Amino acid sequence: MDTQDFISLLGKGDQLNPECQALIAKTFHLQPQVLLIYTDHDALDSAGVRSRPCFKPDWNPDLFYSFNYLGSSVFVRRAWYLSLNLPAELEIEAFLWQVLPSLQPQQIVHLPMIGYHRCQANLASPKLDLSMLQLAGAKVQAGLIEQSRRWLFPLPKALPQVSLIIPTKDQLPLLKACIQSILEKTQYPHYEILIVNNNSQEPETLSWLESIQKQSYKIKVLVYSQAFNYSAINNFAVKKAQGSIIGLINNDIEVINPEWLTEMISQACRAEIGCVGAKLYYPDGRIQHAGVILGSGGGSGHAHRYYPREAEGYQGRLKLVQNFTAVTGACLIVRKQLYEAVGGLNEIDLPIAWSDIDLCLKIKQLGYRNLWTPYAELYHHESVSRGRDKSKAQRRRYLAETAYMHRTWQSLMYQDPCYNPNLTVTGEGFGLGLPLHLCQN
Numbered sequence: 001m002d003t004q005d006f007i008s009l010l011g012k013g014d015q016l017n018p019e020c021q022a023l024i025a026k027t028f029h030l031q032p033q034v035l036l037i038y039t040d041h042d043a044l045d046s047a048g049v050r051s052r053p054c055f056k057p058d059w060n061p062d063l064f065y066s067f068n069y070l071g072s073s074v075f076v077r078r079a080w081y082l083s084l085n086l087p088a089e090l091e092i093e094a095f096l097w098q099v100l101p102s103l104q105p106q107q108i109v110h111l112p113m114i115g116y117h118r119c120q121a122n123l124a125s126p127k128l129d130l131s132m133l134q135l136a137g138a139k140v141q142a143g144l145i146e147q148s149r150r151w152l153f154p155l156p157k158a159l160p161q162v163s164l165i166i167p168t169k170d171q172l173p174l175l176k177a178c179i180q181s182i183l184e185k186t187q188y189p190h191y192e193i194l195i196v197n198n199n200s201q202e203p204e205t206l207s208w209l210e211s212i213q214k215q216s217y218k219i220k221v222l223v224y225s226q227a228f229n230y231s232a233i234n235n236f237a238v239k240k241a242q243g244s245i246i247g248l249i250n251n252d253i254e255v256i257n258p259e260w261l262t263e264m265i266s267q268a269c270r271a272e273i274g275c276v277g278a279k280l281y282y283p284d285g286r287i288q289h290a291g292v293i294l295g296s297g298g299g300s301g302h303a304h305r306y307y308p309r310e311a312e313g314y315q316g317r318l319k320l321v322q323n324f325t326a327v328t329g330a331c332l333i334v335r336k337q338l339y340e341a342v343g344g345l346n347e348i349d350l351p352i353a354w355s356d357i358d359l360c361l362k363i364k365q366l367g368y369r370n371l372w373t374p375y376a377e378l379y380h381h382e383s384v385s386r387g388r389d390k391s392k393a394q395r396r397r398y399l400a401e402t403a404y405m406h407r408t409w410q411s412l413m414y415q416d417p418c419y420n421p422n423l424t425v426t427g428e429g430f431g432l433g434l435p436l437h438l439c440q441n
Helices: 018-030 061-066 078-084 092-102 172-185 203-215 230-240 260-268 314-319 336-341 355-365 392-413
Strands: 006-009 036-044 050-054 074-077 108-119 139-142 149-152 162-168 191-197 219-223 245-249 253-255 273-281 287-289 292-294 300-302 331-335 369-380
Touching (some): 006 018, 006 078, 018 074, 018 108, 061 149, 074 078, 162 172, 162 230, 172 191, 191 203, 203 219, 219 230, 245 260, 245 336, 260 273, 260 331, 260 369, 273 355, 287 300, 292 355, 331 336, 331 355, 331 369, 355 392
Parallel strands (some): 036 108, 162 191, 191 219, 273 369
Antiparallel strands (some): 036 074, 139 149, 245 331, 273 287, 273 331, 292 300
């Protein structure tokens, strides 16, 4: 389809949805900075039956680097496209790889509507030659699902020190398992562990905290004797941290794969990346955390929560490095410079809940991309150490913190750009079609 403003680049067998043409043309006309538009799509069989809708996030660079989620058809500004002088036979994904890395986010627009229908017989895209791809000095290899990629970003020559901050109050078995797993399984060598003792009372805990510092030079115990305030505790420890990279770690975390910290640091050291999150499992292997979806359940939810460990997730996203608006502070890596630039965690308005999400949003507001990776895997015994909010006072505090988030971040709390408005916000993110027995806690 050729119009005055734009050209439609359709994949083999794809059929344009004519109802979208006017909106696409209007978008190009009203937003002169836009050079490329992509839409959602579905499949179309020989009988004309539509199925398998593919609902995409707004421009998500790291997801695209992992997998061509844009699809087989896009819409481009005519004058710009013709100025590129590209060969007519260039496959769509090869075209996207040539142009997208050099475009600014405001030049790429996603319209969350079915803009075209893919011929069901042509759903498999041509494989891209990995040797032809280049990205910021990183090495590329095959990813976890078909036609996906994993980028291995180089670490700085002088390995940065990482300060892993672990607040705790008693719960010695959990803490010991956490520390032991880090010491025994972590490949990355240059880190310190700052255990922040927040009013532990059990003699066994106090004795162990005293002895563990003598057993490993990597471990220091800090004393924080004021009332529990998650934000204040971590801010206190960051001031004592020697590392240029900060790791917020819950005391109920256990390491699974040895490369977890290497992977997270290699991502966090990229100049454009802010907070980095990990793939967390419940002890029974189900997904606990795979990114945060704002607006889910009226507040926020964990993407793909309760999905089986080996599940690919919606459009394969459980197996792909990608950008999320936020990641959980249960296991979060960020450069200390960025942490301090936004004032750390909000001790006043968000003493317990939401402060990790707020941190991610503040860093995103500075222009950085937050990122989640499936290549850092850990167990998370969620909220075992502190327990759930049950009292009226705790409930009031949580509601006040939630109200603060809605006042501060407003529309972002309802429409997450890393999600899609056509997907459910009832319950946890990406919950479409999940069997009931998999949702039982």
